[in-house]
Amino acid sequence: YIYRKRKDWWFCDTYIPTVDEFMEKFELLGRHQPTTGFSAILDILSFDPKSVYLTGFDFFLSGMHNVNDKWVAKNTDDPIRHVPEKELTWLAANRNNYPVTLDSTLARLVSEVT
Secondary structure (H helix, E strand, O other), X not given: OHHHHOOOOOOOXXXXXXXXXXXXXXXXXXXXXXXXXXXXXXXXXXXXXXXXXXXXXXXXXXXXXXXXXXXXXXXXXXXXXXXXXXHXXXXXXXXXXXXXXXXXXXXXXXXXXX
């Protein structure tokens, strides 16, 4: 429904996961909705790539969103809200299971979690 509600906003064809695909990520994060960026990371990793270089992600710790927008945690009382800290924790715990290289900022953040 979210995609239909915003149909005039999308500027290009947009991938919509199946219910099963969404639920797998939702359960992975303790029943929280993944952010678009984290979903993209998981989607790419699901294709068994030879290597992935992650850059530009800091799980909103910089307070930035979409390159130059201020990140504001919304709907903090929503039980399925985005919880970027869970995404960072997952990456820290699982990055060695995948051919992932991290940029210096993300490497530092991951090392602080582990």
